[in-house]
Amino acid sequence: xxxxxxxxxxxxxxxxxxxxxxxxxxxxxxxxxxxxxxxxxxxxxxxxxxxxxxxxxxxxxxxxxxxxxxxxxxxxxxxxxxxxxxxxxxxxxxxxxxxxxxxxxxxxxxxxxxx
Amino acid sequence: xxxxxxxxxxxxxxxxxxxxxxxxxxxxxxxxxxxxxxxxxxxxxxxxxxxxxxxxxxxxxxxxxxxxxxxxxxxxxxxxxxxxxxxxxxxxxxxxxxxxxxxxxxxxxxxxx
Numbered sequence: 001x002x003x004x005x006x007x008x009x010x011x012x013x014x015x016x017x018x019x020x021x022x023x024x025x026x027x028x029x030x031x032x033x034x035x036x037x038x039x040x041x042x043x044x045x046x047x048x049x050x051x052x053x054x055x056x057x058x059x060x061x062x063x064x065x066x067x068x069x070x071x072x073x074x075x076x077x078x079x080x081x082x083x084x085x086x087x088x089x090x091x092x093x094x095x096x097x098x099x100x101x102x103x104x105x106x107x108x109x110x111x112x113x114x115x
Numbered sequence: 116x117x118x119x120x121x122x123x124x125x126x127x128x129x130x131x132x133x134x135x136x137x138x139x140x141x142x143x144x145x146x147x148x149x150x151x152x153x154x155x156x157x158x159x160x161x162x163x164x165x166x167x168x169x170x171x172x173x174x175x176x177x178x179x180x181x182x183x184x185x186x187x188x189x190x191x192x193x194x195x196x197x198x199x200x201x202x203x204x205x206x207x208x209x210x211x212x213x214x215x216x217x218x219x220x221x222x223x224x225x226x227x228x
Contacts (some may be wrong), residue, residue, distance in 0.1 A: 009155070031213065032213070033213045035217075043203070044219065044221060050214055052214055091157060101146065101165070101211060101213065102148070102171065103160070103207070103209065104160055105158040
């Protein structure tokens with residue numbers, strides 16, 4: 001069963017606008033962590049933001065924020081004031097607290113920011 | 116500066132060859148991971164290791180094996196390469212702390228002809 005689901009293969013946004021990238025997850029473990037990574041065309045994987053299952057507040061890192069809705073099992077990434085350099089693939093990932101903490105990823109969303 | 120290094124950026128091998136992909140990290144991380152990345156399929160976990168000589172299958176282990184003889188090195192082995200193993204391979208490492216992110220190597224683009 002797919003643990004991480006990203007339903008948007010591609011998203012378009014104009015520069016300076018905000019955009020939300022969707023991520024839903026599936027786990028029965030009460031302890032887990034959710035991550036977002038950015039992969040530009042160069043191929044490197046860049047860590048953006050982390051949300052823990054017990055965190056009371058939504059995570060924020062600069063222009064990135066994570067809209068964490070635990071009951072709905074969603075962890076959407078919000079990018080405010082998009083920039084041309086935000087054009088990239090974005091991956092949602094999860095680690096579960098029990099056992100060996102393997103890290104699993106979704107299929108990704110390609111974001112294109114236009115001028 | 117943290118570093119995960121994969122031995123090759125590009126590799127071309129023939130069908131049936133035994134292929135070794137090497138990954139080294141200098142951060143004393145317990146966990147190491149091998150993924151393959153294919154368009155539309157995201158990153159799929161092949162194998163991971165949580166300690167020296169310990170390994171666990173990921174979601175797509177068929178056709179692959181791994182070796183972790185030292186903490187800093189995690190090798191992915193294709194026993195008999197096939198064309199459907201043409202892909203981008205990414206290695207990552209992390210601490211065994213839930214909130215710590217994984218660090219990735221630069222990737223190896225393997226083509227099997």
